[in-house]
Amino acid sequence: MYEYLLTHPFLAALAALVALSLVFGAVLGYAAVQFKVEGDPIVDQLDELLPQTQCGQCSYPGCRPYAEAIANGDAINKCPPGGQATINAIADLLDVEAPTLDEEHGEESEVKTVAYIREDECIGCTKCIQACPMDAILGAAKQMHTVIADECTGCDLCVEPCPVDCIDMLPVESGLSDWKWNKPPAVVENIQIIATDKHPDKDGAAA
């Protein structure tokens, strides 16, 4: 056998390659079974990045479905509540160019809002309770409803079904507790440090 292979180098090479491929195939096959990851980890990561308002403005019924859609190749700029920050984060994760927010799905709002029920006007129809994806509205049939402000994500979904239009989206009040320092203005390259920095065409009077 050995002699035979020595005399037929082509067959020897073929045999070696076949043997190697079998070995590696076995190893890979074992690894595929043993270290199998359940679910799509990229969907989890995307879901982590999305704001979890479950508002459906992306046209998917919740954040996770949108994460799944992104994983399947949908555009990443459909999330107005997350805004550009979320788009950037997703772009980073997927290593793609960050597009700007698709205005078709809504505008990014500067202030966070929270639903507020004018309780005098509430008729207790429970429609908003059914609409709330967060279970953040408390109440019962023919009883006044109220919003648990801490759980409200400001998704707007309760406003539409209200038959008496008694739900307002109020901006979240910011106080001392969530005050933070502002970022200093970015360093400008052509700043005037010495006289020669001045641009003659910009401030000709000074020159």
Next chain:
Amino acid sequence: MTKIWSIPGGIHPEENKSQSLQLPLGEISLPDELIFPLSQHIGAPAKPVVAVGDRVLGGQKIAEAKGMISAPVHASTSGTVTAIEDRTLPHPSGLSGPCIVIAADGKDEFADFETCEDYLSLDRDTLVQKIRNAGITGMGGAGFPTAVKLSPRANQPIDTLILNGTECEPYITADDILMQTRPEDIIRGTQLLAHLLGNPERVVIGIEDNKPKAIAAVTQAAQGTNIEVVSFPTKYPSGGEKQLIQILTGKEVPSGGLPSDIGIVLQNVGTAVAAYEAVRFGKPLIERITTVVGQALETQRNILVRLGTPIHHVLAEHGFVEKKAMRLIVGGPMMGYALEQDDVPVVKTTNCILAPTKKELPPPPPAQACIRCGMCAEACPASLLPQQMYWYAAAEEYDRLEAQNIKDCIECGACSFVCPSNIPLVQYYRAAKGTMRQMAIDKEKSDRSRKRFEFRQERIAKAEAEKEAKRLARKKAAELAKQKQEAEKAAGVKPASHADKVDIVATAMASAKAKQATPEEQKSKLQRAVTSAEGRLEKLQQRHAEAEGDMKDRLAAQIKQAELKLQETQNKLADFKPVPTEIVAEATDRAPAATDPNDPVAAAIARAQAKMTMAPDEKLKANIESLNGRLAKAEEKLATAQAENSDKVEALQTGVDKLKEKIATAEKELAELAPSAPAAPAPEEQDAAAAAIERAKAKAAQQASMSPEDKLRDQLNSMAGRLEKAQAKLEKAKADNADTVDALQLGLDKMLSKRDKLRDELRAINPKAPELDDQPTASSKAEETPEQPDAATAAIEKAKAKAEALANMSPEDKLRDQIASLETRLEKARQRLAKAEAEDDPNLDAFKTGVEKTEAKLEQAKQELSNA
């Protein structure tokens, strides 16, 4: 000499401490208005305990601590609460927050303070409570509630207490002057704190070596105690908590940890004095030493100032020249913050008010690009990489910042100080830290939202699944029922198979059992009904007597109704007894097993059981017997009803018809089972009806063995006989002008039609049958020959005829016949109903029910026919 460690980095800015030390500690006049922010400390804001308009004394608590990490607020002089409202706070944000505003009355009266000479003998908790109630917070700058800091967790024994007299920031000399003027109080306060912490092994007062007078004073006061007074080289920021610990002990507080994690507690010297005063004299924190300094002021010194004093008042007392001032800073030049307004008050943490001129503290030159010189990294006391953090902060790469341990940055400003490009590095870090904190909060919220959303989805899915499961179960049940029905129908082609019978009997038993109520119960129920009806009637009558006009008529109608009902109920009650006894008689005859002779239901069950155990032909015989019995009874009743011309005639008639039908079926079955067997033994009943049945049965048996033609002929003959009889009866009735004429006429008509039918049939079989000729004779005879009109007999005859006819018919024909008869009856009933309506008959309801019932029956019969 105690060993001193050194800290990495650090800077040596110009100290500028001498300006404020030229004058002794001063005091200023009371302002007209004092402002007490509810949040002067770290933790939850205090809760006001005074109302607008209340007069308060100096030292009186005006807001109490809310929650564990919180501190109360006290009035610093006497006066009236003029407002509890939002005022601008001494805070870098320049935001407003809730404040209690007090208009001072100038009397400066104080509440009585509870002094305590021997405070060290008090137990720990009492002392800590006293400190807490006095509103003592850290006087160094952060304002952490002291009581909380003095209550370390049980698993963290404290071995070192450090008193911070470092005061490393330029310009500030408040602690210096305190140490110079009140070294004894500092020592007493230190001893108090040591006592509260369980007398740690080591108690150190750390003072920078640029305060020789303070060092001397404190060392002097500390003689004879176990308190070490340690001086060390001046370097900014040695006064930082973690830095001072490192300098004095060589230990580093772990990243993200607290000094108590390594057994160390650090307090400001000012805090020690305040705690001592609170315990010894019961004096709450209502004043503090503040350095008022800057070249925009005529007088620069340290003052003992009441908390709540507006800063503009302090500045006015020190000859503040607004023109000269570049800006107003609270705190030192390194870590302080600029004020936008000067109407904010002095609070517990205000250690310095700095009013520098433009020359003294020029505005920072514009920032330039980072040249990566690395000086910031050398200056950082926390051994961080400020330059890297700057890049990441500028690019908002927060995860990278996290990796650079930005949270360990103490924001001392050393890096900004050394930066040759004048980049405001600390501002970047502060902004980034704020954003990261916000992001963490948002993340937590979004995680919670996700959980809530997922939970909701799950809940909805579960509810849906349950619904679906129920729906499927129902569907399956319906399918099964349908299958069973179909199977039954298939089996039901054979007229009443044995299995079916058993089933029916079982069902009957079950329903009988379900209905089971003892006669006593039934009787009592009826009696109750009678009583209630009587009561109602009485009440109505009473009301009737009182009522007038329309109302009276209505009530009268109601009374009539009630009377009727009462009568009905009474009748029922009266009828109640005899019915069961009759049944019992039967039951005892056939089912000796029946235990309770008074219980019709039990009897029924016994009968049913007996039936089940019998052989088919025996069963049939028994069946026929029982049916005969019932028929006899029914006929009796019918006769009575007709005699009384009761409204129930119709219903009874139906009952009789049905019974007969049943008998015929049963007999037919029996005949099929045993064609040669003799007819069922004749029961011994005496009445004519029974005899008639006997005849009918005999005929049925005979017919079973006859050819169809013979049968028909036989029938026709009998029919002719009956017709004659019926006609005779009718004549008599007419002659007597009896009420039964109608009924008789009807019966006669029916008989005639039946005979016609029979004839037709016969003709179909044998067109030359002789019986076909005598039709006119019969009818004319009927008109001419009146006989004894006995309505009941006629009806019975009719019924029997029907039964016989039915016995010969195929099930389909039977059904058709039934339908025809039902239709006629329905028509009749409708007519009667119309009549009743026209006459406003009181039994209108009964008629209606009758019509409805008949309709229902007709419907059913039609259904069966279509099924067949």
